[in-house]
Amino acid sequence: MFQVKYVTRECLWNKDTVKKLIFNLSNIYTINPNEFVVNIAIKSNQNTELNYFEILITIVLSQNTSDRNAIRAFNALKNMVKEVTPKNILAIDDESLKNAIRVAGLANRKSNVLKKLAYIMSSKPEFFREIALLDVEEARKKLLELPGIGFKTADVFLLLVLKKPTFPIDTHINRVVRRLGIADPGDGYEDIRLKIVKLLESDIDSLSKLHMLLIIHGRRVCTSRNPKCSLCTVSELCCKIIQ
Incomplete structure:
Protein backbone atom coordinates (compact mmCIF):
# COMPACT_ATOMS: atom_id res chain seq x y z
CA MET A 1 0.00 0.00 0.00
CA ILE A 31 1.04 10.42 -28.70
CA ASN A 32 -0.16 7.49 -30.79
CA PRO A 33 -3.59 8.43 -32.20
CA ASN A 34 -4.40 4.73 -32.59
CA GLU A 35 -4.48 4.36 -28.79
CA PHE A 36 -7.51 6.65 -28.54
CA VAL A 37 -10.84 5.50 -29.92
CA VAL A 38 -12.01 9.01 -30.81
CA ASN A 39 -9.00 9.42 -33.08
CA ILE A 40 -9.73 6.06 -34.71
CA ALA A 41 -13.25 7.28 -35.47
CA ILE A 42 -11.99 10.59 -36.87
CA LYS A 43 -9.40 8.79 -38.98
CA SER A 44 -12.05 6.49 -40.45
CA ASN A 45 -13.75 9.63 -41.77
CA GLN A 46 -10.64 11.29 -43.16
CA ASN A 47 -11.56 10.95 -46.83
CA THR A 48 -15.10 12.26 -46.40
CA GLU A 49 -17.00 14.86 -44.42
CA LEU A 50 -16.81 14.01 -40.74
CA ASN A 51 -19.62 11.77 -39.57
CA TYR A 52 -20.24 13.51 -36.26
CA PHE A 53 -22.90 11.02 -35.25
CA GLU A 54 -20.51 8.11 -35.70
CA ILE A 55 -17.82 9.85 -33.68
CA LEU A 56 -20.20 10.67 -30.82
CA ILE A 57 -21.37 7.05 -30.77
CA THR A 58 -17.75 5.96 -30.55
CA ILE A 59 -17.16 8.17 -27.52
CA VAL A 60 -20.26 6.70 -25.87
CA LEU A 61 -18.79 3.23 -26.41
CA SER A 62 -15.66 4.32 -24.53
CA GLN A 63 -17.59 5.18 -21.36
CA ASN A 64 -16.49 3.12 -18.33
CA THR A 65 -14.11 0.97 -20.35
CA SER A 66 -10.66 1.08 -21.90
CA ASP A 67 -9.96 2.60 -25.30
CA ARG A 68 -8.82 -0.85 -26.39
CA ASN A 69 -12.23 -2.37 -25.71
CA ALA A 70 -14.02 0.63 -27.20
CA ILE A 71 -11.98 0.27 -30.40
CA ARG A 72 -12.96 -3.39 -30.65
CA ALA A 73 -16.63 -2.51 -30.17
CA PHE A 74 -16.39 0.31 -32.72
CA ASN A 75 -14.81 -2.01 -35.30
CA ALA A 76 -17.47 -4.66 -34.70
CA LEU A 77 -20.21 -2.07 -35.15
CA LYS A 78 -18.58 -0.74 -38.33
CA ASN A 79 -18.31 -4.25 -39.74
CA MET A 80 -22.02 -4.70 -39.13
CA VAL A 81 -23.34 -1.46 -40.63
CA LYS A 82 -20.37 -0.14 -42.66
CA GLU A 83 -21.41 3.43 -41.86
CA VAL A 84 -22.73 4.41 -38.45
CA THR A 85 -25.74 6.58 -39.22
CA PRO A 86 -29.00 7.09 -37.32
CA LYS A 87 -30.86 5.14 -40.00
CA ASN A 88 -28.47 2.19 -39.84
CA ILE A 89 -28.47 2.05 -36.04
CA LEU A 90 -32.27 2.09 -35.92
CA ALA A 91 -32.36 -0.75 -38.45
CA ILE A 92 -30.35 -3.11 -36.22
CA ASP A 93 -32.34 -5.34 -33.90
CA ASP A 94 -31.58 -4.85 -30.22
CA GLU A 95 -29.83 -8.17 -29.61
CA SER A 96 -27.54 -7.80 -32.61
CA LEU A 97 -26.55 -4.32 -31.47
CA LYS A 98 -25.85 -5.52 -27.93
CA ASN A 99 -23.72 -8.39 -29.20
CA ALA A 100 -21.72 -6.11 -31.48
CA ILE A 101 -20.76 -3.71 -28.70
CA ARG A 102 -20.65 -6.17 -25.80
CA VAL A 103 -16.86 -6.05 -25.51
CA ALA A 104 -17.14 -2.40 -24.42
CA GLY A 105 -19.24 -3.41 -21.41
CA LEU A 106 -22.63 -2.16 -20.23
CA ALA A 107 -24.09 -3.43 -23.49
CA ASN A 108 -27.72 -3.08 -22.40
CA ARG A 109 -27.34 0.54 -21.34
CA LYS A 110 -25.11 1.58 -24.23
CA SER A 111 -27.28 -0.06 -26.89
CA ASN A 112 -30.27 1.77 -25.42
CA VAL A 113 -28.38 5.07 -25.56
CA LEU A 114 -27.31 4.43 -29.16
CA LYS A 115 -30.91 3.78 -30.20
CA LYS A 116 -32.14 6.92 -28.42
CA LEU A 117 -29.43 9.07 -29.99
CA ALA A 118 -30.18 7.60 -33.41
CA TYR A 119 -33.87 8.39 -33.01
CA ILE A 120 -33.17 11.98 -31.95
CA MET A 121 -30.61 12.64 -34.70
CA SER A 122 -32.83 11.15 -37.39
CA SER A 123 -35.20 14.05 -36.76
CA LYS A 124 -32.42 16.62 -36.18
CA PRO A 125 -29.98 16.16 -39.08
CA GLU A 126 -28.55 19.67 -38.57
CA PHE A 127 -27.82 19.20 -34.86
CA PHE A 128 -24.03 18.90 -35.15
CA ARG A 129 -23.66 21.72 -37.67
CA GLU A 130 -25.71 23.93 -35.39
CA ILE A 131 -23.68 23.27 -32.23
CA ALA A 132 -20.45 23.74 -34.20
CA LEU A 133 -21.47 27.38 -34.61
CA LEU A 134 -22.11 27.94 -30.90
CA ASP A 135 -19.60 29.00 -28.27
CA VAL A 136 -18.20 26.17 -26.19
CA GLU A 137 -20.49 26.51 -23.17
CA GLU A 138 -23.67 26.77 -25.25
CA ALA A 139 -22.62 23.81 -27.40
CA ARG A 140 -21.86 21.89 -24.22
CA LYS A 141 -25.34 22.54 -22.85
CA LYS A 142 -26.89 21.17 -26.04
CA LEU A 143 -24.79 18.00 -25.87
CA LEU A 144 -25.55 17.46 -22.19
CA GLU A 145 -29.26 17.49 -22.99
CA LEU A 146 -28.81 14.30 -25.03
CA PRO A 147 -29.43 10.88 -23.40
CA GLY A 148 -26.28 9.17 -22.17
CA ILE A 149 -24.05 12.20 -22.68
CA GLY A 150 -22.22 13.32 -19.55
CA PHE A 151 -19.50 15.86 -18.90
CA LYS A 152 -16.55 13.81 -20.15
CA THR A 153 -18.26 12.57 -23.31
CA ALA A 154 -19.39 16.10 -24.19
CA ASP A 155 -15.95 17.56 -23.51
CA VAL A 156 -14.12 14.92 -25.57
CA PHE A 157 -16.40 15.66 -28.51
CA LEU A 158 -16.05 19.42 -28.12
CA LEU A 159 -12.26 19.50 -27.73
CA LEU A 160 -11.05 16.74 -30.03
CA VAL A 161 -13.76 16.87 -32.71
CA LEU A 162 -15.19 20.40 -32.81
CA LYS A 163 -11.92 21.97 -31.57
CA LYS A 164 -13.54 24.05 -28.85
CA PRO A 165 -11.71 25.06 -25.64
Missing part, protein backbone atom coordinates in the same frame (compact mmCIF):
# COMPACT_ATOMS: atom_id res chain seq x y z
CA PHE A 2 1.05 3.59 -0.49
CA GLN A 3 -0.05 6.85 1.00
CA VAL A 4 0.00 10.42 -0.19
CA LYS A 5 2.28 12.58 1.90
CA TYR A 6 1.62 16.30 1.50
CA VAL A 7 4.84 18.22 1.00
CA THR A 8 5.47 21.61 2.51
CA ARG A 9 7.05 23.28 -0.51
CA GLU A 10 5.02 25.95 -2.28
CA CYS A 11 2.72 24.56 -4.91
CA LEU A 12 1.80 27.11 -7.55
CA TRP A 13 0.49 26.29 -10.99
CA ASN A 14 0.37 28.87 -13.76
CA LYS A 15 0.55 28.89 -17.54
CA ASP A 16 4.33 28.49 -17.53
CA THR A 17 4.38 25.50 -15.19
CA VAL A 18 1.59 23.76 -17.11
CA LYS A 19 3.47 24.41 -20.36
CA LYS A 20 6.56 22.91 -18.73
CA LEU A 21 4.48 19.89 -17.74
CA ILE A 22 3.38 19.46 -21.36
CA PHE A 23 6.97 19.89 -22.58
CA ASN A 24 8.38 17.32 -20.14
CA LEU A 25 5.68 14.76 -20.90
CA SER A 26 6.10 15.33 -24.65
CA ASN A 27 9.78 14.48 -24.33
CA ILE A 28 9.06 10.99 -23.03
CA TYR A 29 5.74 10.08 -24.62
CA THR A 30 4.76 9.92 -28.25
CA THR A 166 -12.70 22.66 -22.89
CA PHE A 167 -10.90 19.88 -21.01
CA PRO A 168 -12.20 16.31 -20.63
CA ILE A 169 -11.29 14.57 -17.39
CA ASP A 170 -11.19 10.80 -17.14
CA THR A 171 -10.12 8.69 -14.16
CA HIS A 172 -6.43 8.86 -15.11
CA ILE A 173 -6.44 12.64 -15.48
CA ASN A 174 -8.42 13.11 -12.27
CA ARG A 175 -5.86 11.07 -10.35
CA VAL A 176 -2.78 12.70 -11.90
CA VAL A 177 -3.89 16.34 -11.55
CA ARG A 178 -4.75 15.76 -7.90
CA ARG A 179 -1.35 14.24 -7.19
CA LEU A 180 0.39 17.02 -9.09
CA GLY A 181 -1.51 19.60 -7.08
CA ILE A 182 -3.20 21.25 -10.06
CA ALA A 183 -6.52 20.26 -8.52
CA ASP A 184 -7.32 21.02 -4.91
CA PRO A 185 -8.68 18.22 -2.68
CA GLY A 186 -12.23 19.58 -2.81
CA ASP A 187 -12.31 20.23 -6.55
CA GLY A 188 -14.97 18.51 -8.62
CA TYR A 189 -15.03 17.85 -12.35
CA GLU A 190 -16.15 21.35 -13.29
CA ASP A 191 -13.61 23.02 -11.01
CA ILE A 192 -10.76 21.09 -12.61
CA ARG A 193 -12.02 21.61 -16.16
CA LEU A 194 -12.37 25.36 -15.84
CA LYS A 195 -9.09 25.69 -13.94
CA ILE A 196 -7.08 23.97 -16.68
CA VAL A 197 -8.84 25.85 -19.48
CA LYS A 198 -7.97 29.10 -17.70
CA LEU A 199 -4.36 28.05 -17.05
CA LEU A 200 -3.86 27.30 -20.74
CA GLU A 201 -5.82 30.37 -21.85
CA SER A 202 -8.21 28.30 -23.97
CA ASP A 203 -5.42 27.17 -26.32
CA ILE A 204 -6.89 24.22 -28.23
CA ASP A 205 -3.59 22.59 -29.17
CA SER A 206 -2.24 22.73 -25.61
CA LEU A 207 -5.49 21.46 -24.11
CA SER A 208 -5.58 18.53 -26.55
CA LYS A 209 -1.95 17.60 -25.93
CA LEU A 210 -2.29 17.82 -22.16
CA HIS A 211 -5.44 15.69 -22.23
CA MET A 212 -3.76 12.83 -24.08
CA LEU A 213 -0.39 13.12 -22.34
CA LEU A 214 -1.94 12.95 -18.86
CA ILE A 215 -3.89 9.84 -19.85
CA ILE A 216 -0.71 8.17 -21.11
CA HIS A 217 1.19 9.21 -17.97
CA GLY A 218 -1.60 7.87 -15.77
CA ARG A 219 -1.60 4.56 -17.61
CA ARG A 220 2.16 4.03 -17.58
CA VAL A 221 3.69 5.80 -14.59
CA CYS A 222 1.24 7.59 -12.29
CA THR A 223 -0.90 4.49 -11.88
CA SER A 224 -3.66 4.07 -9.33
CA ARG A 225 -1.78 1.38 -7.43
CA ASN A 226 1.98 1.29 -7.03
CA PRO A 227 2.77 4.49 -8.99
CA LYS A 228 6.29 4.50 -10.41
CA CYS A 229 7.40 7.77 -8.81
CA SER A 230 11.09 6.95 -9.22
CA LEU A 231 10.56 6.89 -13.00
CA CYS A 232 8.50 10.08 -13.15
CA THR A 233 10.05 12.84 -15.25
CA VAL A 234 7.70 15.49 -13.89
CA SER A 235 8.36 14.78 -10.22
CA GLU A 236 9.93 18.21 -9.73
CA LEU A 237 6.56 19.72 -10.62
CA CYS A 238 4.59 17.37 -8.39
CA CYS A 239 3.24 18.85 -5.17
CA LYS A 240 2.72 15.50 -3.47
CA ILE A 241 5.02 12.60 -2.80
CA ILE A 242 3.47 9.15 -3.22
CA GLN A 243 5.02 6.52 -0.98
Whole structure:
Protein backbone atom coordinates (compact mmCIF):
# COMPACT_ATOMS: atom_id res chain seq x y z
CA MET A 1 0.00 0.00 0.00
CA PHE A 2 1.05 3.59 -0.49
CA GLN A 3 -0.05 6.85 1.00
CA VAL A 4 0.00 10.42 -0.19
CA LYS A 5 2.28 12.58 1.90
CA TYR A 6 1.62 16.30 1.50
CA VAL A 7 4.84 18.22 1.00
CA THR A 8 5.47 21.61 2.51
CA ARG A 9 7.05 23.28 -0.51
CA GLU A 10 5.02 25.95 -2.28
CA CYS A 11 2.72 24.56 -4.91
CA LEU A 12 1.80 27.11 -7.55
CA TRP A 13 0.49 26.29 -10.99
CA ASN A 14 0.37 28.87 -13.76
CA LYS A 15 0.55 28.89 -17.54
CA ASP A 16 4.33 28.49 -17.53
CA THR A 17 4.38 25.50 -15.19
CA VAL A 18 1.59 23.76 -17.11
CA LYS A 19 3.47 24.41 -20.36
CA LYS A 20 6.56 22.91 -18.73
CA LEU A 21 4.48 19.89 -17.74
CA ILE A 22 3.38 19.46 -21.36
CA PHE A 23 6.97 19.89 -22.58
CA ASN A 24 8.38 17.32 -20.14
CA LEU A 25 5.68 14.76 -20.90
CA SER A 26 6.10 15.33 -24.65
CA ASN A 27 9.78 14.48 -24.33
CA ILE A 28 9.06 10.99 -23.03
CA TYR A 29 5.74 10.08 -24.62
CA THR A 30 4.76 9.92 -28.25
CA ILE A 31 1.04 10.42 -28.70
CA ASN A 32 -0.16 7.49 -30.79
CA PRO A 33 -3.59 8.43 -32.20
CA ASN A 34 -4.40 4.73 -32.59
CA GLU A 35 -4.48 4.36 -28.79
CA PHE A 36 -7.51 6.65 -28.54
CA VAL A 37 -10.84 5.50 -29.92
CA VAL A 38 -12.01 9.01 -30.81
CA ASN A 39 -9.00 9.42 -33.08
CA ILE A 40 -9.73 6.06 -34.71
CA ALA A 41 -13.25 7.28 -35.47
CA ILE A 42 -11.99 10.59 -36.87
CA LYS A 43 -9.40 8.79 -38.98
CA SER A 44 -12.05 6.49 -40.45
CA ASN A 45 -13.75 9.63 -41.77
CA GLN A 46 -10.64 11.29 -43.16
CA ASN A 47 -11.56 10.95 -46.83
CA THR A 48 -15.10 12.26 -46.40
CA GLU A 49 -17.00 14.86 -44.42
CA LEU A 50 -16.81 14.01 -40.74
CA ASN A 51 -19.62 11.77 -39.57
CA TYR A 52 -20.24 13.51 -36.26
CA PHE A 53 -22.90 11.02 -35.25
CA GLU A 54 -20.51 8.11 -35.70
CA ILE A 55 -17.82 9.85 -33.68
CA LEU A 56 -20.20 10.67 -30.82
CA ILE A 57 -21.37 7.05 -30.77
CA THR A 58 -17.75 5.96 -30.55
CA ILE A 59 -17.16 8.17 -27.52
CA VAL A 60 -20.26 6.70 -25.87
CA LEU A 61 -18.79 3.23 -26.41
CA SER A 62 -15.66 4.32 -24.53
CA GLN A 63 -17.59 5.18 -21.36
CA ASN A 64 -16.49 3.12 -18.33
CA THR A 65 -14.11 0.97 -20.35
CA SER A 66 -10.66 1.08 -21.90
CA ASP A 67 -9.96 2.60 -25.30
CA ARG A 68 -8.82 -0.85 -26.39
CA ASN A 69 -12.23 -2.37 -25.71
CA ALA A 70 -14.02 0.63 -27.20
CA ILE A 71 -11.98 0.27 -30.40
CA ARG A 72 -12.96 -3.39 -30.65
CA ALA A 73 -16.63 -2.51 -30.17
CA PHE A 74 -16.39 0.31 -32.72
CA ASN A 75 -14.81 -2.01 -35.30
CA ALA A 76 -17.47 -4.66 -34.70
CA LEU A 77 -20.21 -2.07 -35.15
CA LYS A 78 -18.58 -0.74 -38.33
CA ASN A 79 -18.31 -4.25 -39.74
CA MET A 80 -22.02 -4.70 -39.13
CA VAL A 81 -23.34 -1.46 -40.63
CA LYS A 82 -20.37 -0.14 -42.66
CA GLU A 83 -21.41 3.43 -41.86
CA VAL A 84 -22.73 4.41 -38.45
CA THR A 85 -25.74 6.58 -39.22
CA PRO A 86 -29.00 7.09 -37.32
CA LYS A 87 -30.86 5.14 -40.00
CA ASN A 88 -28.47 2.19 -39.84
CA ILE A 89 -28.47 2.05 -36.04
CA LEU A 90 -32.27 2.09 -35.92
CA ALA A 91 -32.36 -0.75 -38.45
CA ILE A 92 -30.35 -3.11 -36.22
CA ASP A 93 -32.34 -5.34 -33.90
CA ASP A 94 -31.58 -4.85 -30.22
CA GLU A 95 -29.83 -8.17 -29.61
CA SER A 96 -27.54 -7.80 -32.61
CA LEU A 97 -26.55 -4.32 -31.47
CA LYS A 98 -25.85 -5.52 -27.93
CA ASN A 99 -23.72 -8.39 -29.20
CA ALA A 100 -21.72 -6.11 -31.48
CA ILE A 101 -20.76 -3.71 -28.70
CA ARG A 102 -20.65 -6.17 -25.80
CA VAL A 103 -16.86 -6.05 -25.51
CA ALA A 104 -17.14 -2.40 -24.42
CA GLY A 105 -19.24 -3.41 -21.41
CA LEU A 106 -22.63 -2.16 -20.23
CA ALA A 107 -24.09 -3.43 -23.49
CA ASN A 108 -27.72 -3.08 -22.40
CA ARG A 109 -27.34 0.54 -21.34
CA LYS A 110 -25.11 1.58 -24.23
CA SER A 111 -27.28 -0.06 -26.89
CA ASN A 112 -30.27 1.77 -25.42
CA VAL A 113 -28.38 5.07 -25.56
CA LEU A 114 -27.31 4.43 -29.16
CA LYS A 115 -30.91 3.78 -30.20
CA LYS A 116 -32.14 6.92 -28.42
CA LEU A 117 -29.43 9.07 -29.99
CA ALA A 118 -30.18 7.60 -33.41
CA TYR A 119 -33.87 8.39 -33.01
CA ILE A 120 -33.17 11.98 -31.95
CA MET A 121 -30.61 12.64 -34.70
CA SER A 122 -32.83 11.15 -37.39
CA SER A 123 -35.20 14.05 -36.76
CA LYS A 124 -32.42 16.62 -36.18
CA PRO A 125 -29.98 16.16 -39.08
CA GLU A 126 -28.55 19.67 -38.57
CA PHE A 127 -27.82 19.20 -34.86
CA PHE A 128 -24.03 18.90 -35.15
CA ARG A 129 -23.66 21.72 -37.67
CA GLU A 130 -25.71 23.93 -35.39
CA ILE A 131 -23.68 23.27 -32.23
CA ALA A 132 -20.45 23.74 -34.20
CA LEU A 133 -21.47 27.38 -34.61
CA LEU A 134 -22.11 27.94 -30.90
CA ASP A 135 -19.60 29.00 -28.27
CA VAL A 136 -18.20 26.17 -26.19
CA GLU A 137 -20.49 26.51 -23.17
CA GLU A 138 -23.67 26.77 -25.25
CA ALA A 139 -22.62 23.81 -27.40
CA ARG A 140 -21.86 21.89 -24.22
CA LYS A 141 -25.34 22.54 -22.85
CA LYS A 142 -26.89 21.17 -26.04
CA LEU A 143 -24.79 18.00 -25.87
CA LEU A 144 -25.55 17.46 -22.19
CA GLU A 145 -29.26 17.49 -22.99
CA LEU A 146 -28.81 14.30 -25.03
CA PRO A 147 -29.43 10.88 -23.40
CA GLY A 148 -26.28 9.17 -22.17
CA ILE A 149 -24.05 12.20 -22.68
CA GLY A 150 -22.22 13.32 -19.55
CA PHE A 151 -19.50 15.86 -18.90
CA LYS A 152 -16.55 13.81 -20.15
CA THR A 153 -18.26 12.57 -23.31
CA ALA A 154 -19.39 16.10 -24.19
CA ASP A 155 -15.95 17.56 -23.51
CA VAL A 156 -14.12 14.92 -25.57
CA PHE A 157 -16.40 15.66 -28.51
CA LEU A 158 -16.05 19.42 -28.12
CA LEU A 159 -12.26 19.50 -27.73
CA LEU A 160 -11.05 16.74 -30.03
CA VAL A 161 -13.76 16.87 -32.71
CA LEU A 162 -15.19 20.40 -32.81
CA LYS A 163 -11.92 21.97 -31.57
CA LYS A 164 -13.54 24.05 -28.85
CA PRO A 165 -11.71 25.06 -25.64
CA THR A 166 -12.70 22.66 -22.89
CA PHE A 167 -10.90 19.88 -21.01
CA PRO A 168 -12.20 16.31 -20.63
CA ILE A 169 -11.29 14.57 -17.39
CA ASP A 170 -11.19 10.80 -17.14
CA THR A 171 -10.12 8.69 -14.16
CA HIS A 172 -6.43 8.86 -15.11
CA ILE A 173 -6.44 12.64 -15.48
CA ASN A 174 -8.42 13.11 -12.27
CA ARG A 175 -5.86 11.07 -10.35
CA VAL A 176 -2.78 12.70 -11.90
CA VAL A 177 -3.89 16.34 -11.55
CA ARG A 178 -4.75 15.76 -7.90
CA ARG A 179 -1.35 14.24 -7.19
CA LEU A 180 0.39 17.02 -9.09
CA GLY A 181 -1.51 19.60 -7.08
CA ILE A 182 -3.20 21.25 -10.06
CA ALA A 183 -6.52 20.26 -8.52
CA ASP A 184 -7.32 21.02 -4.91
CA PRO A 185 -8.68 18.22 -2.68
CA GLY A 186 -12.23 19.58 -2.81
CA ASP A 187 -12.31 20.23 -6.55
CA GLY A 188 -14.97 18.51 -8.62
CA TYR A 189 -15.03 17.85 -12.35
CA GLU A 190 -16.15 21.35 -13.29
CA ASP A 191 -13.61 23.02 -11.01
CA ILE A 192 -10.76 21.09 -12.61
CA ARG A 193 -12.02 21.61 -16.16
CA LEU A 194 -12.37 25.36 -15.84
CA LYS A 195 -9.09 25.69 -13.94
CA ILE A 196 -7.08 23.97 -16.68
CA VAL A 197 -8.84 25.85 -19.48
CA LYS A 198 -7.97 29.10 -17.70
CA LEU A 199 -4.36 28.05 -17.05
CA LEU A 200 -3.86 27.30 -20.74
CA GLU A 201 -5.82 30.37 -21.85
CA SER A 202 -8.21 28.30 -23.97
CA ASP A 203 -5.42 27.17 -26.32
CA ILE A 204 -6.89 24.22 -28.23
CA ASP A 205 -3.59 22.59 -29.17
CA SER A 206 -2.24 22.73 -25.61
CA LEU A 207 -5.49 21.46 -24.11
CA SER A 208 -5.58 18.53 -26.55
CA LYS A 209 -1.95 17.60 -25.93
CA LEU A 210 -2.29 17.82 -22.16
CA HIS A 211 -5.44 15.69 -22.23
CA MET A 212 -3.76 12.83 -24.08
CA LEU A 213 -0.39 13.12 -22.34
CA LEU A 214 -1.94 12.95 -18.86
CA ILE A 215 -3.89 9.84 -19.85
CA ILE A 216 -0.71 8.17 -21.11
CA HIS A 217 1.19 9.21 -17.97
CA GLY A 218 -1.60 7.87 -15.77
CA ARG A 219 -1.60 4.56 -17.61
CA ARG A 220 2.16 4.03 -17.58
CA VAL A 221 3.69 5.80 -14.59
CA CYS A 222 1.24 7.59 -12.29
CA THR A 223 -0.90 4.49 -11.88
CA SER A 224 -3.66 4.07 -9.33
CA ARG A 225 -1.78 1.38 -7.43
CA ASN A 226 1.98 1.29 -7.03
CA PRO A 227 2.77 4.49 -8.99
CA LYS A 228 6.29 4.50 -10.41
CA CYS A 229 7.40 7.77 -8.81
CA SER A 230 11.09 6.95 -9.22
CA LEU A 231 10.56 6.89 -13.00
CA CYS A 232 8.50 10.08 -13.15
CA THR A 233 10.05 12.84 -15.25
CA VAL A 234 7.70 15.49 -13.89
CA SER A 235 8.36 14.78 -10.22
CA GLU A 236 9.93 18.21 -9.73
CA LEU A 237 6.56 19.72 -10.62
CA CYS A 238 4.59 17.37 -8.39
CA CYS A 239 3.24 18.85 -5.17
CA LYS A 240 2.72 15.50 -3.47
CA ILE A 241 5.02 12.60 -2.80
CA ILE A 242 3.47 9.15 -3.22
CA GLN A 243 5.02 6.52 -0.98
